[in-house]
Amino acid sequence: MSPNKENYLKTIYELNYDFTKVTNKRISEIMNVSAPSVTEMLNSLSSEGYLTHSPYNKIVLTDKGNKVSEQLVRTHRLWEVFLNSCLKYPVDSVHNHADILEHLSDDDLVDHLDDFLGHPQRCPHGGIIPGNGQGETDADDKLLSMIDDDSIVQIVRLSDNYEFLQYFNSLGIAIDDIIKIDKHEKFDNSLIIEKIDGTKITIGAKAIDYIFVEPRPESAFDKK
Structure with a gap:
């Protein structure tokens, strides 16, 4: 299988845990390719038995594709x-x-790599490593865009998109940070969050669909 086809399968697999519906548009955005290119590749992968792709844009991996x-x-x-x-590469690189x-x-190299690393459960972006997550999956995380105002959450995972990661690094927040949802802006759908030190940060509407969180108790946001 070509690396390009493998990249499509990997992207669809990850999106299955991130959104309720995998669409051509979302694949196009994540992979930075044109919509016609996505359609052509989906048709090819479907004909090879890796996924099903209906006229209503429902994309589902088969058992073969999922494996x-x-x-x-x-x-x-x-x-x-x-x-x-x-090797100390930055997370966004x-x-x-x-x-x-x-x-x-x-597979043999991957197994040796896993042993060498001590069987890590998450990647640097917070994604669960299949086979190492002790029953957890990325589906256990919630999109930041879906969290109500005044909620306390912890950032646990980021979508693996280079442009987004560059943007995220500029915000002054990081994975594992505990934040409070201050307000969803109605005008542009951006989100204002508050850090434990009182700093307030505005996150763009597109970016809040790339950040995943888990709920935390009020006591976790103690500023003392």
Whole structure:
């Protein structure tokens, strides 16, 4: 299978945990490719038995596609851990390098890499590493855009998109930060959040669909 096809399968697998419906448009945005290119590739993957693609834009991986995709995601995220923890690559830079390495790795190499790293449960972006998550999946996380005002949450995962990660790094927040949802702006759908130190930050409407959180108790936001 070509690296390009593998990238599509991996993207669809990850989107299945991020959104209720995987669409051509979302795949196009994440992969930065044209809509016609997405349609052409989906038709090809469907004909090879990796997914089903209905005229109503419902995209679902088959068992065959899910098995291949899960191994790709596992390999990709393990390489991200290696690049970040062992070679000290910045979190926003590991994705593209891991993208190359994943296509060059067989199962034996991946198993040795996993052993070397000590069986990490999450990648540097917070994504669960398939096979290492002790029953957890990315589906346990909630989109920041879906959280009500005044809620206390912890940032646990980020979508693996280079442009978004560059933007996220400029905000002054990080994975594991505990934040309070201050207000959803009705005018532009942006979100104002508050950090424990009292700093308020506005996050763009598009970006809040790339950030995943878990609820935390009020006591976790103690400013003392």
